[in-house]
Amino acid sequence: MKTNIATKIKEYKARGIKLTHQRLAILEYLDGNTSHPSAENIYKAVKRKFPMMSFATVYKTLETLRQKGDIIELTIDPLRRRYDPDIKPHHHLICIKCKKIADIEADLPIVIPDEAKKEGFEVTGNQVEFYGICSNCKSKENHNH
Amino acid sequence: MKTNIATKIKEYKARGIKLTHQRLAILEYLDGNTSHPSAENIYKAVKRKFPMMSFATVYKTLETLRQKGDIIELTIDPLRRRYDPDIKPHHHLICIKCKKIADIEADLPIVIPDEAKKEGFEVTGNQVEFYGICSNCKSKENHNH
DNA sequence: GTTACTGCAAAGCTTTTGCATCCCT
DNA sequence: AGGGATGCAAAAGCTTTGCAGTAAC
Numbered sequence: 565m566k567t568n569i570a571t572k573i574k575e576y577k578a579r580g581i582k583l584t585h586q587r588l589a590i591l592e593y594l595d596g597n598t599s600h601p602s603a604e605n606i607y608k609a610v611k612r613k614f615p616m617m618s619f620a621t622v623y624k625t626l627e628t629l630r631q632k633g634d635i636i637e638l639t640i641d642p643l644r645r646r647y648d649p650d651i652k653p654h655h656h657l658i659c660i661k662c663k664k665i666a667d668i669e670a671d672l673p674i675v676i677p678d679e680a681k682k683e684g685f686e687v688t689g690n691q692v693e694f695y696g697i698c699s700n701c702k703s704k705e706n707h708n709h
Numbered sequence: 710m711k712t713n714i715a716t717k718i719k720e721y722k723a724r725g726i727k728l729t730h731q732r733l734a735i736l737e738y739l740d741g742n743t744s745h746p747s748a749e750n751i752y753k754a755v756k757r758k759f760p761m762m763s764f765a766t767v768y769k770t771l772e773t774l775r776q777k778g779d780i781i782e783l784t785i786d787p788l789r790r791r792y793d794p795d796i797k798p799h800h801h802l803i804c805i806k807c808k809k810i811a812d813i814e815a816d817l818p819i820v821i822p823d824e825a826k827k828e829g830f831e832v833t834g835n836q837v838e839f840y841g842i843c844s845n846c847k848s849k850e851n852h853n854h
Numbered sequence: 855g856t857t858a859c860t861g862c863a864a865a866g867c868t869t870t871t872g873c874a875t876c877c878c879t
Numbered sequence: 880a881g882g883g884a885t886g887c888a889a890a891a892g893c894t895t896t897g898c899a900g901t902a903a904c
Binding site (some may be wrong): 658680686690702 | 728755782784785787788800811813817818819820821822826828829830831832836837838839840841842843844847
């Protein structure tokens with residue numbers, strides 16, 4: 565869901581964070597984005613609007629946004645880090661064929677296992693990854709048979 | 710749980726996989742290992758026994774083992790890949806303070822969300838990450854108050 | 855005018871690769 | 880003996896960092 569960028573700008577100013585064109589372009593690209601982009605995806609997309617944009621700025625901005633709690637870093641891709649502007653706890657469907665990652669917004673009833681309690685581990689959150697085959701890859705499979 | 714290395718050797722030979730000293734050392738180190746070691750962890754540990762061991766061999770062996778289905782690659786650490794000889798589906802407790810990762814062997818009752826069915830996504834597996842604070846870090850916290 | 859951000863290039867890590875040599879089978 | 884594995888070093892990705900110049904406030 566897209567949020568109002570103007571609102572975001574006010575919030576940032578109130579927090580003493582400078583809003584440069586580059587940052588606004590990154591914020592705009594990420595706003596409501598459910599594609600779990602990597603730093604490179606973001607860099608390429610934003611460079612179209614701001615050809616002077618550098619990779620370092622992308623990384624530094626992502627780190628700033630992460631520290632502010634505006635985005636989360638996903639560790640679901642073994643090759644690179646991906647970013648998600650959806651900071652609400654949510655789960656993922658990962659296609660083992662095409663590697664596409666989709667969100668699951670549903671609030672799943674996750675049971676905290678006895679092992680955690682036994683070990684004195686205080687669970688504060690959870691994240692489920694569902695592996696499988698997306699409808700797209702499934703129909704491709706059928707074509708080959 | 711440790712498996713019989715001798716049995717593994719027979720299996721490997723039967724599959725036409727050469728068993729070098731290096732591979733045996735890696736297999737031995739991984740057998741029953743629940744520390745989710747990175748390639749570097751493995752390299753350092755095995756180098757103690759085989760000082761001639763190279764990093765490339767570690768990576769190549771890990772890739773071979775992964776292809777054979779003897780280990781799984783974990784994507785739960787944003788900084789590096791980690792490996793797990795426990796190929797049974799299982800879940801993880803991740804301490805957000807010390808980053809330690811513990812296994813949960815329990816079979817959790819995971820509900821396949823309606824969103825997956827709606828999208829025609831065929832779920833074949835799942836993996837839950839529980840985030841929180843381990844007992845060790847919790848007691849340290851209390852000391853500081 | 856300050857302060858913080860940008861862009862560049864260099865460096866730092868992790869992982870992969872090419873190739874000559876070695877050693878399991 | 881043959882073929883795959885090893886070790887080295889170089890390269891390839893991804894990410895971070897230092898610093899001078901620049902833009903936001």
